[in-house]
Amino acid sequence: MIRKANLQLLIDREYGIGKHGAKAEFARRLGKQADYISRCLYPAEKKGGKNVGEDFAREIEREFSLPVYAMDQQRLGSDTAKTIDVEGLPAPLAQKIAGYRQVVEVPRYDVAGSMGPGTEPPEMNMVVENMSLDANWVRNNLTYTKIDNLKLISGRGDSMAPTIRSGDAVLVDSGINTVEDDAIYFFLMRGKLQIKRIQRGLDGLTIISDNGQYPPIEVPGEREEDITVLAQIIYWWTGRSF
CATH class of the missing domain: 1.10.260 (434 Repressor (Amino-terminal Domain))
Structure with missing residues (x-):
């Protein structure tokens, strides 16, 4: 094994x-x-x-x-692996070396973001397991605010298909809590957890489902406070069965 x-x-x-x-x-x-x-x-x-x-x-x-x-x-x-001796090195370099990780442990929460009408937030955010990611792969392939802000959740529903499918493991950056770029976000709206693409326009936000069967939702600027951005989606693993 x-x-x-x-x-x-x-x-x-x-x-x-x-x-x-x-x-x-x-x-x-x-x-x-x-x-x-x-x-x-x-x-x-x-x-x-x-x-x-x-x-x-x-x-x-x-x-x-x-x-x-x-x-x-x-x-x-x-x-x-042997520990690198940082004694005598400049403080910033010593701190960087001491904090180096070969493996990043990302907590997976028992939370599903709906790619449909929305899901009720759980009463408690519970970590059910940790996913081990190679630190070099994380640094070379992901853009994130801080490693400790990386969390793993699940997608549920079909509104973001074929980009993200129901059951996919979704990696989020919880350090991003505002809509600045055209990206996919994990957010709370009207008491429901959702995963959707959000675009910022001159007059507010547009919530978009990649599945064309779902129409976009326009959110005027004065109603943006109805949306609480919890994280930005930065990566996902798409499962397939044959």
């Missing part, structure tokens, strides 16, 4: 989390079929799965310049 988890971690680290075709690119680099890599990542209960064997694990380590047996250690052995 450790090798399987490390295989997924390495693919995410090299090619980006959720990137289309990442397994195929990874497979080509190792001279394997994409289907072989996919089967190595099958859940234990799914038929047709493959194990990451001893020879394949060592081959991966050589190809990606990993320490020997890194595939057999938790998170590719990143937890055992």
Whole structure:
């Protein structure tokens, strides 16, 4: 199980989390079929799965310049990395190095933003789990106010399809609480939680569903206080079944 988890971690680290075709690119680099890599990542209960064997694990380590047996250690052995000695360094640099993270733990809340008529806010925002993201991937692929402002919620409904589909995991930046840019926001309106695209115009806001079956909603400037922006959507993982 450790090798399987490390295989997924390495693919995410090299090619980006959720990137289309990442397994195929990874497979080509190792001279394997994409289907072989996919089967190595099958859940234990799914038929047709493959194990990451001893020879394949060592081959991966050589190809990606990993320490020997890194595939057999938790998170590719990143937890055992040596601490950098910051003594004597300028204070700003020492603080930056000391605060460096290899892994970003993003809390996932038991909250769903409606992509439809809206959902009732929960009585309590409860963290149900944490998602581990490679810190290098976060820094290189996301634009955010602060790492600690990153939260994970779920989308529900079809009004933002095909951009965001019902059940998708949605990464939000809770440090953004105003509409400045044309973007997708997580907000509270008339007591309902919603995920929609919002555009700012001269006379107010326009709330837009990417699904053309839902008409836009015009919010005049004097009614903007009816909308409480909780966060901006910055990334999402779209699941598909075949």
